[in-house]
Amino acid sequence: MNKFMIKPEIIFGEDSLNYLQGREYKKFLIVTDRSMVQLKLVDKIIEKLPKDSEIQIFSEVEPNPTVDVVEKGVKELFHFQPQCIIALGGGSSIDACKGILYFGNKLFESLGKENGNMEFIAIPTTSGTGSEVTSYSVITKGNSKIALAYDEMLPKVALLNPEFMKTLPKKIIADTGIDVLTHGMEAYVSQNRNPFTNAIALEAMKLIGANLLKHYENPKDLIPRENVQYASCLAGIAFNNSSLGINHSIAHSLGAKFHISHGRSNGIVMPYVIEVNDEAEELYGEIASQLGLPGETPQEKRKVLKIYVEMLKEKLEIPKSLKELGIDFEEFKRLIPEILKDIKNDICTTYNPNSLNDEEYVSLLLKIYFGE
Structure with a gap:
């Protein structure tokens, strides 16, 4: 038996970030890297979220995200327990977020806790990996890369906004x-x-x-x-x-x-x-x-x-x-x-x-x- 799956929902265009305005959650976790914070691209996301929401930024993702980064992210996820998690960045940020979600869910399950069925939104800032629409994640361990593939890592929504690509090197x-x-x-x-x-x-x-x-x-x-x-x-x-x-x-x-x-x-x-x-x-x-x-x-x-x-x-x-x-x-x-x-x-x-x-x-x- 074969299977072809089209997921996630894809929102695209110059006004695609407006989708975030309708997310009526109280707690958001943004997974990204330091450059997204320094370039104030994270601010473009925050300004679209509900004003009374609590927002936590995990910005420790680096190119070729490592097991250590994923572990830190899982701890952040476990302590903050957001209702919505947003990955902002290139493939590294989205892959890291997938790893954090996957292993975080395993941790919640092992402790008999509900994760609240978090909404996972991926917002790519480069055009290459396609990670926003895949169930793949590549994590670095030592001198090797581990390719993971689980349907649970597929984002619910992918937001494609061409503004992020305007100033790429x-x-x-x-x-x-x-x-x-x-x-x-x-x-x-x-x-x-x-x-x-x-x-x-x-x-x-x-x-x-x-x-x-x-x-x-x-x-x-x-x-x-x-x-x-x-x-x-x-x-x-x-x-x-x-x-x-x-x-x-x-x-x-x-x-x-x-x-x-x-x-x-x-x-x-x-x-x-x-x-x-x-x-x-x-x-x-x-x-x-x-x-x-x-x-x-x-x-x-x-x-x-x-x-x-x-x-x-x-x-x-x-x-x-x-x-x-x-x-x-x-x-x-x-x-x-x-x-x-x-x-x-x-x-x-x-x-x-x-x-x-x-x-x-x-x-x-x-x-x-x-x-x-």
């Missing part, structure tokens, strides 16, 4: 934008794909192809900014229902071990995964056609798609390889056994088109390092 636009393309591509070639995810993933990639560079070059231009935000959300819905692949498994491990942003890790890895996933050749060909790329046969189209990704990365100033990024080869070589272990244990590996053995994984990792 170009590097973040590049990293998160290439992440959207990775999500759409892996959802489309996944062994767990279905007609619903196919249609949504293709539309997400089409929007990225037409708008990402425009958004990168002029972040204040509203239409490309909105379209990239929609693409991020659509790709999130697609992969939440189809799963991902080894592009993400490898990126999770590289990001944790070498402190590379998630989107940049995915971008570096993507061309080499397209090359190795020959079982999905026809599907990559369909993606190439959707993006308006040339080619007569699926084989030609897959090659052209790989070249397209390489050219897009160059324009977005994303490194071609780990070597170009400045990663030390001896350190990389030493960590290969750990990286292999991470890949095999990652839930994203399950539905990848090709099943690789250790020798093939090592060969792939060396290509990713040297860019060959």
Whole structure:
């Protein structure tokens, strides 16, 4: 039996924050990072909440949120006991909030307490992870990333507001934008794909192809900014229902071990995964056609798609390889056994088109390092 689920409710547009005015709760917990507080973006949320409500801000989230941050958040959740929890920020803040809610609920259950069925609202401030519409959360533990997937972590409401993306640094636009393309591509070639995810993933990639560079070059231009935000959300819905692949498994491990942003890790890895996933050749060909790329046969189209990704990365100033990024080869070589272990244990590996053995994984990792 298969399942396709569309959740959460999505509120979008320049006035989307007005949704918060109708939340008649007495206690709100906002999970975010310090930059959201310093940039006064948290104030934009607070000013929409009921004036007589009690508001607590947990702003200790950092990039690649750790188990320690989640534990601190669970304590905050347990002591404050809000009726509504709001995640504000990029994928890290939303992922951390999901972890806090999931483990917080387990704590409440273990103590025989009711959690009051808190409303979970996700407000992304970047366009990349799609975390606002997925039941996935990636938490860092030591030098590894743990990918969690539980329906209980799915937000009830996602608020998409393009204002938050107007002043993003170009590097973040590049990293998160290439992440959207990775999500759409892996959802489309996944062994767990279905007609619903196919249609949504293709539309997400089409929007990225037409708008990402425009958004990168002029972040204040509203239409490309909105379209990239929609693409991020659509790709999130697609992969939440189809799963991902080894592009993400490898990126999770590289990001944790070498402190590379998630989107940049995915971008570096993507061309080499397209090359190795020959079982999905026809599907990559369909993606190439959707993006308006040339080619007569699926084989030609897959090659052209790989070249397209390489050219897009160059324009977005994303490194071609780990070597170009400045990663030390001896350190990389030493960590290969750990990286292999991470890949095999990652839930994203399950539905990848090709099943690789250790020798093939090592060969792939060396290509990713040297860019060959």
